[in-house]
Amino acid sequence: MDFTLSEEQEMFRAMFRDFAAKEIAPLAEEIDHEETLPLSLLHKAGNQGFLGACLPEECFGAELDGVSYAMLIEAIAAASMSVAVVVATHVSLVAMSVFEHGTDAQKEEWLVPLATGEVIGAFALTEPDAGSDAAHQNASSLGTRATPDGDEVSLDGVKTWVANGEIAGLFLVFAQGLEGIGAYLVPKDAAGLTVGYREPTLGLRSVTFNTLYLEGCRVPQANRLGGPGEGWKMAQQAQDRMAVALAAAGLGVSENAVEVAAQYATERVQFGVAIAQKQAIQNYVAEAMAEVEALRYLVYHAAWLLDRGGGFSFDASVVKAFGARVVRSVTNRMVQVMGGYGYMEDYPMARKYRDARALHIIGGPTETHDFRIARRIFADLDVEIAP
Amino acid sequence: MDFAFSPEHVALRRMIREFAENEVAPIAAEIDRDHRVPFETMRKLGEIGLLGVCFPQEYGGMGAGEMGYCILMEELNRVCTSTGTNVGAHIGIGAMVIHLDGNEEQKRKYLTPLSRGEKIAAFGLTESGAGSDAAAIRTRAVREGDSWILDGGKVFITNGGYADIVTVLAVTDPTLGGRGGITAFVVETDWEGFRVAREEDKMGIRGTSTAELVFEELRVPHENVLGKVGEGFIPFMKSLDMGRLTLGAACIGGAEMALESAVRWAKIRKQFGQELAHKQSVQWKIANMATEIEALRSLVYRVAWLVDTGQPFTQLAAMCKLYGSEVASRAIDMALQIHGGLGFSRDFPLERGFRDARIGEIYEGTSEVQRIVIASNIFREHSVRIRP
């Protein structure tokens, strides 16, 4: 078991950090307060190959291995968790789904635009009455319907909390067909598709989360990704990939929070000394760091497992649940280290605190992941549990 | 031991709850969204006497004691932390110093209009180099004839942007430090030399003003010295002590808001064919919240009784603030989680409660300061002197 990063991985990591520090960090506060995401930033990321992170070089992807991709998301999140979520949604949920399950024609049509960032992807699974956890829904619980009509399919329904809704050129829409749930590639300009209400959120304010309306939205049958009724499994695989990416984002936010707070502690003088000299502050930083390191290796290991293929749901849930806890705990403690300045929006910690809170909710609430972990544990003992 | 609230406190709570639900709750989301201080609420509170709830009736107050003030804070914070904060800074620290240390003329001149809400107060202690270390203040006051000239400034002052009166702590003798070198003054904000420099952009309690104040050759008449020259530190610290108790009361309200939201949602929201109320994850969170709230409630109102009966309370007041702020933070976090995605949306009040609650562990003495106070008090009883 060799825990060292390869030379290439070290190089990538440096490159990612450099990009994040130069291109993302200077904008992070402004884009959060203005609740925007300049497309120029995404183009720059696209030019670096980041939007085709794990896609092959032939499609202008960066062909990153799992660990390198995790480090990419980690580096971006250290500057802005919003941007990390935008990129991860695009890559892990959409681009990789097309790559893994697309026909040659579909890959021909979409992979290059996705890799370059010409087209941004959005993933439309959640509905008003059905949470995002694909694994728990029974086959008939999606309200969005896919009705075949000749060589087209008509999609009808409402999707909520669609990340990247306002910037997406391609929507991966999950709908109930006759043979089960199918996944459909729906371009933004398809008739009958409307990107609606944008949720105002506590954190991740540069991400657009929209309600999507499908009213007799027609796409060719050929736009179905994968076989009939395979949408289910596809959604779960996508979410499992996303779980690692989100945990990597949590890692990035956490480590940066510790860095910023530790720096502050060396500068802030109270009672005649820098507060870094106070044992309570030292303990906060130390505990946080231990959590960060534990998360780091859990994330890299999960990323490595993902590359190797095979069943992954359990590991995805473990890394996501742990990541959510760590980022919440660390950002909370680091706000405390910064005192009043941790509460002011013109310092970075308040934003990190708000962003971090998302991780217990997006990508499946932690309760769902806890259930999945418990289910596997008890299944190994031949006991079946229900949610 | 009679644990019942006295009749006037029961009646007071009922009145405040109604006021909170009719006047405060309906605008809570708006003042947060628009980042505005609800002056109209302060006026209405003043009209019915609540802005002087704990001050003596002879100075325009209600005479309902710390108990009454705790009830006010609990009930206001149950619907809106920003409003509770505006009121708390006015009564509990701004005006309180005048009540604790002012002479007869000062009380008549200042405490009476403050009790009636005709004027609003703020507490000018914190500086950029003096947060937890309050004795490290640098604002200077130099005697000149029958006046004092103040130079310096304060930061993070609640109500600072619109207060009429600020009770200010300044250094009058740099060689003496906290014992003998620091003096308290009552400053009127329309005097020349007083300036509001900026308003902070905060994560939460956005319906409050948190301002930076600047004093440039601010002339303060000698008759506005509170208490004795050089002895301002003690009444300021005592105000903070009492403020800690009432912040604990405020946290009861905040935590209750969270618990009520959680229970209401668990009753109606279904998942996997069952209301959330049937899920143990949810039950556990609610039971934990409710238990902590009860523990906090008992602690806070017992300490209010100690204050009102003239008994020592410093250590316990610090516990109220320490425990209360953590209880409230935990409660709102759990309530937000129970609401899932809706908890993360600004269309629902959970995330506002989440942002508002976070300041609890920071302002008016961080949780770290509270722990130092508690530990110091404990070790002092064993003759060990702890320095922060």
Place this chain on the structure above:
Amino acid sequence: MRIIVILGRVLDPSGIAVNRRVGRIFINREEYVLQPADRCALEAALQVKDAAGAEVVALPRGPLPDDDVLRQALATGADRAIYLAGDGFKGADDGVMVRVLAAAVERLGGTDLVLTGATTMDTGQGQLGPRLAEALGCPQIINAWQVSVTDGKVRAVLQQAADYVAVEAGLPAVVTMLPGALRLRYPDGVRLVNVYKGVGEIAEALERWDVADLVDADGLRPLLERRGRDFPPERERGSRVTGTPQDMAQAAANALQQRMGR
């Protein structure tokens, strides 16, 4: 000018759950509130006092276990309040109350105006105002929305269907108020603390009278006897009739006849 306000209390309905299936009413939280309509009457009285000057006296609507409602009235601005107590006062119905209140008015030395709620949240009867007006021999205005007093007359605005109607009566008069029209003031903090602590002038404004001094034992005997209580009968599901108008009319007539047992 003197204005008498008659107020009562009722269980806060938000603390009550009605379970028809088991045939019970559960009181989950026993808290009492001032009858909303009576509270409106008090506000109306205080507005008249603010405008024209008056002595506002609060009296109870029925037997009360404690004087809390009257203290609330004093805290909100009433000048005097009279708590009525005594053995034999329990279970008084509106008939008894009218006799007691009329006697109380006389003992007070008369009044110019009586204001009370038009109806109550629990029994919803609305009898007290009109019966008291009869007993006092003065005009009554019921279900008023707003009230004012000028030049020795009382003027009230009533809501009737889509219109508002203004009516006038000479004083003394009885006016009953509907809840909702007036913005209700909060009690004054100082008055509240003092009246509940029992200190100061305001505490002396709360008096206690024995009903035996007002009305004899016969007068205290209620006419109504409560024999039990039950839910109204379940509404039965109807049946649908279809067809031509003649068919439907015949079917409906047959069903009615059947119901009436013919």
